Amino acid sequence: MSIDADRLKQYTMLTWGYKQGESVALMIHLGVRLGLYQAMDGAGPVTPGDLAAITGLHERWLREWLRSQAAADLLVSDEGETFELQAEAAMVLAHVDTPTYAGGVFAHLRDPQVADGLANAFRTGLGLTYDGQGEGSEQHVEAMLAPMARALLVPRVIPALEGVVDLLVAGTKVIDVGCGTGLAIELMAEVWPNCLFEGYDVSERAVAGAQKRFDGVDNVTIYLAGAEELPPAQDADLIMTLDCLHDMPRPDLAMSAVRKAISTDGTWLIKEIKSSPDWSKNRRNPMLAMMYSTSVASCMSSAMSSADGLGLGTLGMNPAVVESMVTEAGFTRFSMHDLDDPTNLYYEVRP
Numbered sequence: 001m002s003i004d005a006d007r008l009k010q011y012t013m014l015t016w017g018y019k020q021g022e023s024v025a026l027m028i029h030l031g032v033r034l035g036l037y038q039a040m041d042g043a044g045p046v047t048p049g050d051l052a053a054i055t056g057l058h059e060r061w062l063r064e065w066l067r068s069q070a071a072a073d074l075l076v077s078d079e080g081e082t083f084e085l086q087a088e089a090a091m092v093l094a095h096v097d098t099p100t101y102a103g104g105v106f107a108h109l110r111d112p113q114v115a116d117g118l119a120n121a122f123r124t125g126l127g128l129t130y131d132g133q134g135e136g137s138e139q140h141v142e143a144m145l146a147p148m149a150r151a152l153l154v155p156r157v158i159p160a161l162e163g164v165v166d167l168l169v170a171g172t173k174v175i176d177v178g179c180g181t182g183l184a185i186e187l188m189a190e191v192w193p194n195c196l197f198e199g200y201d202v203s204e205r206a207v208a209g210a211q212k213r214f215d216g217v218d219n220v221t222i223y224l225a226g227a228e229e230l231p232p233a234q235d236a237d238l239i240m241t242l243d244c245l246h247d248m249p250r251p252d253l254a255m256s257a258v259r260k261a262i263s264t265d266g267t268w269l270i271k272e273i274k275s276s277p278d279w280s281k282n283r284r285n286p287m288l289a290m291m292y293s294t295s296v297a298s299c300m301s302s303a304m305s306s307a308d309g310l311g312l313g314t315l316g317m318n319p320a321v322v323e324s325m326v327t328e329a330g331f332t333r334f335s336m337h338d339l340d341d342p343t344n345l346y347y348e349v350r351p
Ligand SMILES: C[S@@+](CC[C@H](N)C(=O)[O-])C[C@H]1O[C@@H](n2cnc3c(N)ncnc32)[C@H](O)[C@@H]1O
Pocket: 130, 141, 142, 145, 177, 178, 179, 180, 181, 183, 184, 200, 201, 202, 203, 206, 225, 226, 227, 228, 241, 242, 243, 244, 247, 248, 249, 250, 254, 302
């Protein structure tokens, strides 16, 4: 077999590029953890000595770290002696309250033992639940999803749902299924305190985090229970499944349970990853490799964590799948909202 030298070089660079990404990710982790991006924010060009004086950290270590960051194009440096965090870079790495903030995603380093569990899953077919994905996985999920949720959920998403704001202002029952650590409920309870909120999730760690978050709060109750176990009370005017149906082994059973829990004219808000059944369309997504990798490591893994799991995974719930599954579950009204969220679509579904 003849080997094309250019193609060999290309694959070599590509593969080492991913290794470089892993190494740089550890440096970003250190920058976030040590507050280095915040220390450089608005400071203009700084030397390692300046940064040492600002942070109290060791100059030699900072010099090497700064050079790693400039080499990765996250800092600007012409001569490798002074380094600047540009205003736009600060919006991604230093400003925790902007929707573009990505630093939080690097705060959590994956437990190396999780790779053993994943390798085993390839043999058995049985994936890891969120709790099986390593200590702190629930904080990682929140860090990843929070910037966009803070920017969009209350100001954009809920107002897009017909008649829902009026109900929330008056006070009604809201259920967040697959609530994780409870961020969505917190954002909504601040604005609509007359509502009664219930959160359900199967992750013990996420539920413990949410229960701690709402300790002493009267109008929020968090249950350690799956979507399939929602009480069939038909009294919730708003049910939300945010970024979680594709993680569930049996989203079909979850949907039937939502149908029995929702009030006759209630609204079900579904947030799901933007994707298409068409591979070539998905290929236009510049983050597709990260999304499929996340699916193997997290979403599809969770969706395959029981023997009867459907295993939809990160890109498995495109609009056609959502519409057909909710129709099958007994819902008759369906509309889709595309709301300035680069990653997700929002669906408004009613009985
Ligand atoms: C990607 S996280 C999303 C969390 C939260 N909704 C948010 O937007 O931040 C997916 C969540 O779905 C939960 N989950 C998985 N299977 C579930 C099930 N059968 N019932 C309820 N929650 C489930 C996981 O434990 C995890 O907390």
